[in-house]
Amino acid sequence: MSAPYEEATEGTVYTVSGNDWTELIETLSGQQDEKLVINMGPQHPSTHGVLRLILNLDGETVTEARTVIGYLHTGIEKNMEFRTWTQGTTFVTRMDYLAPIFNETAYCMGVEKLLGITDRIPERAQAIRVMMMELTRISSHMVAIGTFGMELGATTPFLFGAREREMVLDVMEYITGLRMNMAYVRPGGVSVDLPAGAVDKVGELLKVMPGRIEDLRKMLDANPVYLARTKDVAYLDLTGCMALGVTGPMLRAAGLPWDLRKSQPYCGYETYEFDVPTEKTGDVYGRYLVRMAEMEESLKIIEQALDRLSGPLKGGRVMVDDKKIGWPAQLALGPDGMGNSPDHIAHIMSGSMEALIHHFKLVTEGFRVPAGQAYASVESPRGELGAHVVSDGGTRPYRVHFRDPSFTNLQSMPATCEGGMVADVISAVASIDPVMGGVDR
Amino acid sequence: MADLPMPTVRPTAGPASPSAPRPMRFILNWGRRYSLWVFNFGLACCAIEFVATSMSRHDFIRFGVVPFADGPRRADLMIVSGTVTDKMAPAVKRLYERMPDPKYVISFGACSNSGGPYWDSYCVTKGVDQIIPVDVYVPGCPPRPEALLHGIMTLQEKIAAQHPEDRRA
Numbered sequence: 349m350s351a352p353y354e355e356a357t358e359g360t361v362y363t364v365s366g367n368d369w370t371e372l373i374e375t376l377s378g379q380q381d382e383k384l385v386i387n388m389g390p391q392h393p394s395t396h397g398v399l400r401l402i403l404n405l406d407g408e409t410v411t412e413a414r415t416v417i418g419y420l421h422t423g424i425e426k427n428m429e430f431r432t433w434t435q436g437t438t439f440v441t442r443m444d445y446l447a448p449i450f451n452e453t454a455y456c457m458g459v460e461k462l463l464g465i466t467d468r469i470p471e472r473a474q475a476i477r478v479m480m481m482e483l484t485r486i487s488s489h490m491v492a493i494g495t496f497g498m499e500l501g502a503t504t505p506f507l508f509g510a511r512e513r514e515m516v517l518d519v520m521e522y523i524t525g526l527r528m529n530m531a532y533v534r535p536g537g538v539s540v541d542l543p544a545g546a547v548d549k550v551g552e553l554l555k556v557m558p559g560r561i562e563d564l565r566k567m568l569d570a571n572p573v574y575l576a577r578t579k580d581v582a583y584l585d586l587t588g589c590m591a592l593g594v595t596g597p598m599l600r601a602a603g604l605p606w607d608l609r610k611s612q613p614y615c616g617y618e619t620y621e622f623d624v625p626t627e628k629t630g631d632v633y634g635r636y637l638v639r640m641a642e643m644e645e646s647l648k649i650i651e652q653a654l655d656r657l658s659g660p661l662k663g664g665r666v667m668v669d670d671k672k673i674g675w676p677a678q679l680a681l682g683p684d685g686m687g688n689s690p691d692h693i694a695h696i697m698s699g700s701m702e703a704l705i706h707h708f709k710l711v712t713e714g715f716r717v718p719a720g721q722a723y724a725s726v727e728s729p730r731g732e733l734g735a736h737v738v739s740d741g742g743t744r745p746y747r748v749h750f751r752d753p754s755f756t757n758l759q760s761m762p763a764t765c766e767g768g769m770v771a772d773v774i775s776a777v778a779s780i781d782p783v784m785g786g787v788d789r
Numbered sequence: 790m791a792d793l794p795m796p797t798v799r800p801t802a803g804p805a806s807p808s809a810p811r812p813m814r815f816i817l818n819w820g821r822r823y824s825l826w827v828f829n830f831g832l833a834c835c836a837i838e839f840v841a842t843s844m845s846r847h848d849f850i851r852f853g854v855v856p857f858a859d860g861p862r863r864a865d866l867m868i869v870s871g872t873v874t875d876k877m878a879p880a881v882k883r884l885y886e887r888m889p890d891p892k893y894v895i896s897f898g899a900c901s902n903s904g905g906p907y908w909d910s911y912c913v914t915k916g917v918d919q920i921i922p923v924d925v926y927v928p929g930c931p932p933r934p935e936a937l938l939h940g941i942m943t944l945q946e947k948i949a950a951q952h953p954e955d956r957r958a
């Protein structure tokens with residue numbers, strides 16, 4: 349590795365010897381302290397993606413912890429200003445990539461508020477959204493618990509978590525055509541109705557999943573090694589959570605049953621029966637327990653949504669009944685992937701000139717959204733995910749800003765880590781479960 | 790990325806390697822092919838699919854690809870999965886240069902191939918091949934785990950056909 353490369357990539361390179369270093373080392377060598385500054389990341393297997401941590405250590409104790417973010421800043425919010433409102437969903441889905449449906453729903457709810465069509469979203473679409481969101485919650489928590497185990501050095505929880513996640517992803521793929529980043533929820537409803545057999549597939553998942561969650565619980569709940577690494581680690585009490593704006597499992601593990609699904613219901617959550625699990629401990633173990641219990645609650649909600657989808661809401665619309673807004677085509681799976689359904693193509697190409705014009709206008713230009721601003725929020729697996737949507741009356745957003753729970757929760761990292769052991773930093777960060785795509789956007 | 794020059798010096802795998810006899814080359818390539826220790830440069834959504842490929846169902850360890858390299862110095866293959874931002878690019882290049890020869894790179898996903906959905910973003914590097922040489926590109930956003938398996942097999946074929954003198958095929 350020659351010096352000119354280094355200079356090109358990193359600026360001037362200093363070698364740790366000679367000149368002032370010799371002096372520095374001489375002055376320090378007499379002292380008896382073990383102060384260390386450690387840089388962790390941005391590419392580190394235990395920092396949950398591209399998070400960078402700067403830790404000041406005194407021996408094994410962390411005296412100061414700081415985060416450096418921005419390594420995954422992709423400019424999603426800015427890019428959206430150059431796309432139509434519908435195209436925006438393909439960007440927001442890539443923010444918090446472990447919970448794509450939540451991003452889409454928050455964004456679409458914001459757009460719908462501006463359009464004033466919140467009450468006209470078909471109930472079937474709402475029930476599908478609820479079902480998909482809860483499925484996503486399970487897959488997201490599975491990854492959270494799995495990576496947590498992995499970061500503490502245990503591979504088995506992750507193998508379990510990945511297996512369960514694959515099951516959920518299979519269902520997702522069956523319904524939306526994609527495993528991740530599906531852009532399934534659209535302003536006005538969802539992009540495509542459940543395909544035939546989807547209800548059965550979800551039903552199968554509902555049968556298998558409780559046993560799988562039970563397996564994880566058996567492995568971890570009373571595991572002495574796991575307890576030693578999680579109990580009373582990274583403690584943050586309710587006051588601390590409130591001061592830092594922490595939401596989600598972290599807040600509920602500190603004892604406050606704050607869940608937007610209950611406190612500000614959306615998508616018809618008020619009509620579902622479920623509990624909000626809480627713990628009193630405020631430590632890593634409490635957050636784990638809350639996540640596990642939430643998955644079990646999610647299963648209940650999915651079951652209820654499924655009953656409605658296969659019962660009273662069978663065969664309903666999944667897109668708002670407004671031809672100026674609702675995407676005209678039902679999608680269908682063709683030989684080259686998802687696309688417009690052949691029926692729709694036949695209709696616009698040889699059936700109705702008006703339909704062709706509508707399709708053309710909607711696809712190329714998009715719909716107009718009345719000027720104004722709206723805020724919509726959903727309870728994502730990590731906490732309150734809000735979308736602040738601003739329109740100047742055009743076919744493209746004027747500004748869309750997201751309140752991402754990973755970002756807000758991450759600021760509790762110093763509060764939970766400082767004064768603890770360096771090994772506990774890993775548990776603390778993993779229990780916050782930040783997704784850097786959501787933090788940096 | 791004007792300040793990041795492409796590598797100009799190409800080290801060889803030893804001075805005597807051009808005259809290595811054929812069976813020797815075969816054995817060398819055979820060894821390299823099936824013991825690819827991966828340095829996972831997981832950056833964004835694609836990293837999740839990378840992890841899914843390494844885990845329970847798809848399990849690329851059966852191809853001799855081991856995702857537990859302790860760091861770039863102990864890795865043969867770098868899989869860049871996810872969005873390379875301008876802030877991250879120097880780190881990508883730096884860690885690539887820390888890897889010992891012979892080394893290979895798989896670019897996994899639209900973002901690291903070309904910028905992907907962020908092709909017009911102000912802060913995304915439009916393709917990791919602008920800063921490091923790439924052997925195999927896997928398209929998709931995110932690509933399916935099967936696509937990564939195919940990418941790995943393509944790379945293995947490439948290695949099998951490689952002359953040991955070449956640093957990269």
Ligand code: SF4
Binds near residue numbers: 442833871898899906
């Ligand atoms: S290619 Fe797509 S899935 Fe992969 S990192 Fe980029 S946006 Fe995410």
